[in-house]
Amino acid sequence: MKLRPFSERQRGVFVSVDGPSGAGKSTIVRHLAQLLVAAGEDVYITAEPSTGPIGAMCRDLTETITGHALACLYAADRYYHLEVEIRPHAEAGRFVISDRYVPSGLVMQRFDGIDPAFLWQINAEADRPDLAVILEADPDVISERLTERGPHNRFQISPSSSHAEVHFYRQATERLIQAGFDVLRVDCNQRPAEQSAALIRDRLMTFFASSKE
Numbered sequence: 271m272k273l274r275p276f277s278e279r280q281r282g283v284f285v286s287v288d289g290p291s292g293a294g295k296s297t298i299v300r301h302l303a304q305l306l307v308a309a310g311e312d313v314y315i316t317a318e319p320s321t322g323p324i325g326a327m328c329r330d331l332t333e334t335i336t337g338h339a340l341a342c343l344y345a346a347d348r349y350y351h352l353e354v355e356i357r358p359h360a361e362a363g364r365f366v367i368s369d370r371y372v373p374s375g376l377v378m379q380r381f382d383g384i385d386p387a388f389l390w391q392i393n394a395e396a397d398r399p400d401l402a403v404i405l406e407a408d409p410d411v412i413s414e415r416l417t418e419r420g421p422h423n424r425f426q427i428s429p430s431s432s433h434a435e436v437h438f439y440r441q442a443t444e445r446l447i448q449a450g451f452d453v454l455r456v457d458c459n460q461r462p463a464e465q466s467a468a469l470i471r472d473r474l475m476t477f478f479a480s481s482k483e
């Protein structure tokens with residue numbers, strides 16, 4: 271197998287990174303970007319909610335509105351994010367990494383009791399990432415990390431939230447695989463974030479090398 275540099279590809283790559291709060295998404299995205307830059311890639315890091323106008327509304331309103339309205343707002347932000355940020359950067363040949371994407375949309379709004387089938391439907395037209403990374407971790411491990419770091423939102427208020435979130439992620443991951451998404455599950459219990467990032471980088475290199483054979 272001959273490994274070709276990413277930069278010889280025709281277009282960029284879109285990778286999403288999701289997983290329960292405290293699993294290490296933001297930390298791993300940062301390390302992954304560093305590894306890819308070191309490999310000569312042009313990397314663009316983004317996140318959801320996005321920095322656009324709908325993303326700003328999501329951030330302002332997550333603590334006060336709930337349910338279907340909030341689920342639709344996050345989905346609207348995702349479609350806008352795709353249109354104005356993700357696609358243009360990927361089409362310019364960049365390596366786009368999004369901290370949260372569709373999997374978060376399938377999980378977070380379940381805390382408000384929304385039917386998974388409805389969440390799937392409102393996200394159904396969003397582009398598939400080339401690789402959907404799902405970070406996995408034991409609920410007790412992540413709830414301890416969140417206690418140390420401090421919660422970011424109303425979904426992280428107790429250790430039982432971590433248990434529920436891990437359960438929702440398992441169901442969402444199965445649904446994504448069933449629908450044909452290319453999913454990479456990464457166990458983040460014991461592994462330092464740098465190692466998880468290296469594992470993702472290796473998977474990307476293998477995948478793109480073999481797709482060029």
Ligand SMILES: Nc1ncnc2c1ncn2[C@@H]1O[C@H](COP(=O)(O)OP(=O)(O)OP(=O)(O)O)[C@@H](O)[C@H]1O
Binds near residue numbers: 295297463
């Ligand atoms: N592999 C790891 N081992 C130990 N601690 C970690 C690891 N990854 C991240 N952490 C720590 O756990 C905390 C949460 O990490 P981080 O903010 O990256 O998670 P996150 O999944 O992005 O969380 P959130 O969804 O709440 O934004 C941070 O204090 C971080 O330093």
Ligand SMILES: Cc1cn([C@H]2C[C@H](O)[C@@H](COP(=O)(O)O)O2)c(=O)[nH]c1=O
Binds near residue numbers: 318344371375424425
């Ligand atoms: C994409 C997405 C995000 N959320 C919520 C979850 C958190 O409150 C914030 C993200 O902040 P973090 O620092 O990355 O934890 O947005 C959501 O409820 N639904 C979504 O689809």
